Amino acid sequence: MRSISRLEKTLFRLQSQQACLAYAFAEIAGRPGPVVELGLGLGRTFDHLRRHLPERDIHVFDRVNRAYEDCQPDPALLHLGEIEETLPALASRLSGKVVLANSDLGSHDRELNLIVAAMSARLLPPIMAAGGIVMSDLPLPLDGFQSVPLPPGALEGSYYLYRAPA
Template sequence: MSRLDSMLRRLGAQRDGLNWAAAQVEGQPGDALDIGLGNGRTYDHLREVMAGRRVLVIDRVLQCHPSCVPPEGDFLQGEADAVLAGLAGAGIRLAHYDLGFGVEEQDIAEAARMSPLIAAVMAPGGIVVSGQPLVGFTRLAGPEGIPEGRYLFYLVEA
C-alpha cells in the first residue's frame, strides 16, 4: 500500500471514529479535548460534531490553518504533560490523542507515559480516540469498517 493510500485510510478512520465517539457521548455532560492541534483538521471536525460543547486544544505552538484557530481561552499552549496535569479533574467527555514522533517505538512509549495524565482529565464514561495504543483504559471495538489497530477507542471507567 502506498503512503498516500495509507494516509487516506488513516484520515477516513479518524473521521469515522470521531463521528462514532461523538454519537456515543451525545447527551452526556462534558467538553471535548484535542491533544495535538497540528494543522487543525481534527479540531475543526470536533467543533462540528460536538457542536454546543467547548473543544479545548493542547499544542506546543499555534500553527494551524487560519480557519481552525480556536478561541483564545480554548487553546492551551505548552507541553502536553504539563497542560494535562493542570487540567486534572476537568471532566472531559471525549478526547482525541494525536501526538507522535513518527517512530513507532517512541510513539508507543509516549502514549503509555501520557495515558495516566489523559485519564485524570476524563469524565467517567468518557471516550478517548487515539492513533496510538493507550494503557489503563477499557478498549472498545469502535465503529465497523475501521481496520483493526488503525484507530483505537477507549472507555474511561468510573
C-alpha cells in the same frame, strides 16, 4: 501480505479517525462535559470537532499553534506548551469531566510513539468522565479502560477507541 504505502496508511488513518469520531459523537450525545484534543496540528480534526460539537468546550493542547487560519481554537481554550505541563495545570478544572478525548500525537518514529503513548495514558485517565471515550492514533496502555471495537469504516490498527471505567 503486501506492505502499504505511506499514502495508504494516511488515508486509512483519516478514514478510521472520521468513523471513530462519528461513533464518539453518538456515544456522548446528551452527556454534558468538555472535549480534549491532544495535538492541534493544522487544525483539521479540531475543525471537525467544533462543527459537530458546537455547544461543547473543546480544550486543545499542543506545543505550538500551526493551525490553518479558519481552524483556530478559541484562545481561552488553546493551551500551548509541553502537554506534560499544560494538561496537568488544568487537571483540577477538568478532573472527571471530559466525555471525549482525542490523542492525535503519533509520528513515524516508533520509539517516540511509545513515549507519547505512555504520556497520554498517564495524563488522560484523571480527567476522563465515567464512561468517557478516548480516541487515539496510537495504542494506549490505559489501565482500567475498556478497549472498544472499531466502528464500521475504521480499519484495525489505524485508530484506537477506549471507554473509561463507569
